[in-house]
Amino acid sequence: MKILVTGGAGFIGSAVVRLAVSRGHEVVNLDALTYAACLENVAPVADSPLYAFEQADIRDPEALTAIFTRHKPDAVMHLAAESHVDRSIDGPGAFIETNVMGTYNMLQAARSFWEGEGRPESFRFHHISTDExxxxxxxxxxxxxxxxxxxxxxxxxxxxxxxxxxxxxxxTYGLPVVLTNCSNNYGPYHFPEKLIPVVILNALAGKPLPIYGDGSNVRDWLYV
Known part of the structure; x- marks a missing residue:
């Protein structure tokens, strides 16, 4: 199977890329390489013949169409997103542009590909979301x-x-989709601004630990 993974240089996306390649799937990693992305996250599979990288922004519909045409994926796993709550409070516009308009662009590109000739019969668009x-x-x-x-x-x-x-x-269009809403993720290659890495690094450095609200909040944590 050939899987197009958006955000594949990010924390969760790179875990998907590494696992998929290790299980013999072809993977196309589409990532804009913004501040939270790092190609070192996929270094273990970067030289595999099953792996390809496309630097592109999901806000660019022409780039997305070209990537679908070039690679003809059997499935899409859409993980590219702005994902930090605190950053969304300070600058909500970037979250609307990437998470809403970017997803719209991905859906349109996927729909155009799926409705075209030679589409894979088992094509799926998997949208990874959050329980928030x-x-x-x-x-x-x-x-x-x-x-x-x-x-x-x-x-x-x-x-x-x-x-x-x-x-x-x-x-509306019959596009085959899967939508999942996972809880907080943690694990290797976690970006250091997130809670688990911040707590660990601050504790090691003898710095104060961040507390949100009155400290009574409860979250489920899912290993990446």
């Missing part, structure tokens, strides 16, 4: 696939918007 779209659940709350969206930050609102676009492209 469900908002605050309270001390005993839980969410399911039917839980209403209630985003609380510009980041989670932008991801909720992108989720709705993915669903709409399936319902």
């Amino acid at each position: 779209v469900y908002g605050t659940l309270g001390p005993t709350g839980q969410f399911t696939e039917e839980t209403p969206y209630a985003p609380n930050s510009p980041y989670s609102a932008s991801k909720a918007g992108s989720d709705h676009l993915v669903r709409a492209w399936h319902e």
